Amino acid sequence: MTLYNGEVDPYQPEEGYYECLECGARGESDGECEGCGSDALVNIAVPRE
Numbered sequence: 001m002t003l004y005n006g007e008v009d010p011y012q013p014e015e016g017y018y019e020c021l022e023c024g025a026r027g028e029s030d031g032e033c034e035g036c037g038s039d040a041l042v043n044i045a046v047p048r049e
Helices: none
Strands: 018-020 041-043
Touching: none
Parallel strands: none
Antiparallel strands: 018 041
């Protein structure tokens, strides 16, 4: 058995991309949703596993 301790997926997002939990709109701003004005935004640009 060979052990390989390298990175499986070296992808790292350089910019955030956010989705509103209220209306589903997406954008690059993490402040307030442009679609509905909600502040319930989550960052969906996360590293893959």
